Amino acid sequence: MWKLLQIELYKIFRRPRTYISFAAITALICVIQLGLKMDGDAYVDFLMSSLKDTFEFDGKILNGYLVCYVILQLLLIHVPLLISLIAADMISGEANMGTLRLLLTKPVSKTSFMLAKFFASSIYTFILLVWIAFLALGGSIWLFGTDDLIIQKTSYVVQISQDDVFWRYAGAFCFAFLSMLTVTALAFFLSNFAENSIGPIVTTMSIIIVFTILSTMTIPIFQKIQPYLFTTHMVNWKEFFDERVNDQNIVIRGSVQDPQKIIDSALMLAGHIILLVTASIIVFKKKDVLS
Numbered sequence: 001m002w003k004l005l006q007i008e009l010y011k012i013f014r015r016p017r018t019y020i021s022f023a024a025i026t027a028l029i030c031v032i033q034l035g036l037k038m039d040g041d042a043y044v045d046f047l048m049s050s051l052k053d054t055f056e057f058d059g060k061i062l063n064g065y066l067v068c069y070v071i072l073q074l075l076l077i078h079v080p081l082l083i084s085l086i087a088a089d090m091i092s093g094e095a096n097m098g099t100l101r102l103l104l105t106k107p108v109s110k111t112s113f114m115l116a117k118f119f120a121s122s123i124y125t126f127i128l129l130v131w132i133a134f135l136a137l138g139g140s141i142w143l144f145g146t147d148d149l150i151i152q153k154t155s156y157v158v159q160i161s162q163d164d165v166f167w168r169y170a171g172a173f174c175f176a177f178l179s180m181l182t183v184t185a186l187a188f189f190l191s192n193f194a195e196n197s198i199g200p201i202v203t204t205m206s207i208i209i210v211f212t213i214l215s216t217m218t219i220p221i222f223q224k225i226q227p228y229l230f231t232t233h234m235v236n237w238k239e240f241f242d243e244r245v246n247d248q249n250i251v252i253r254g255s256v257q258d259p260q261k262i263i264d265s266a267l268m269l270a271g272h273i274i275l276l277v278t279a280s281i282i283v284f285k286k287k288d289v290l291s
Contacts, residue, residue, distance in 0.1 A: 008120035064141035
């Protein structure tokens with residue numbers, strides 16, 4: 001299995017298309033950071049305009065923690081496309097090149113073959129998110145410094161002390177990895193049904209778009225299925241940035257307002273991953289490989 005995994009990783013990272021994702025991520029993050037560096041005060045004034053008459057802020061609102069939060073909100077919407085470029089090509093790409101049947105002549109079980117390919121695409125997803133964390137969090141802290149993180153929610157404002165923020169980002173990125181791994185599993189599953197990667201990539205993004213729309217609609221019939229859609233749970237990394245208060249309405253330091261929501265969402269995403277990977281293996285075992 002380890003030898004298979006090494007071979008699959010080599011195949012992923014020798015393709016030029018693999019580095020398109022890293023280049024795109026780097027460009028997007030740098031553009032956002034540059035824009036906020038040059039005109040960030042205007043953005044903060046707009047963001048906090050409704051609160052200035054009620055609250056007086058002492059400190060640097062535009063800091064690395066806030067910039068990273070903004071980047072994650074904007075970026076995690078587009079990352080699934082970059083992930084599917086690789087995951088959707090794992091099986092269909094071999095079929096397209098005519099090497100899939102040749103690979104299966106080796107003394108390796110189909111289950112080991114599929115798991116090696118999935119783990120390789122998962123490692124790619126992990127490395128991509130580490131790169132995002134390095135640029136978005138590390139780069140923003142270097143450019144903007146640190147201070148308390150102030151986030152405006154729908155009906156209230158959250159202020160998190162700067163020495164209570166970093167672990168929240170660690171948790172948020174771990175949760176984001178689980179979310180993106182669900183996309184990896186979906187694209188990997190769809191890769192079984194095509195002989196080129198275009199179809200699985202387009203289908204993956206179409207499913208995510210449709211599920212995202214269904215996740216946000218307030219129509220009763222859709223609300224019944226929303227808890228079972230993975231897109232409903234993918235955005236719950238934001239729960240790490242909501243604090244709990246006691247009976248005196250004082251913030252409980254180091255707390256999360258609804259930890260059970262994070263756990264439930266993580267379990268739902270993990271369930272989707274296991275289901276999709278298991279289905280991928282079953283489909284591939286029954287598949288008559290002719291290419």
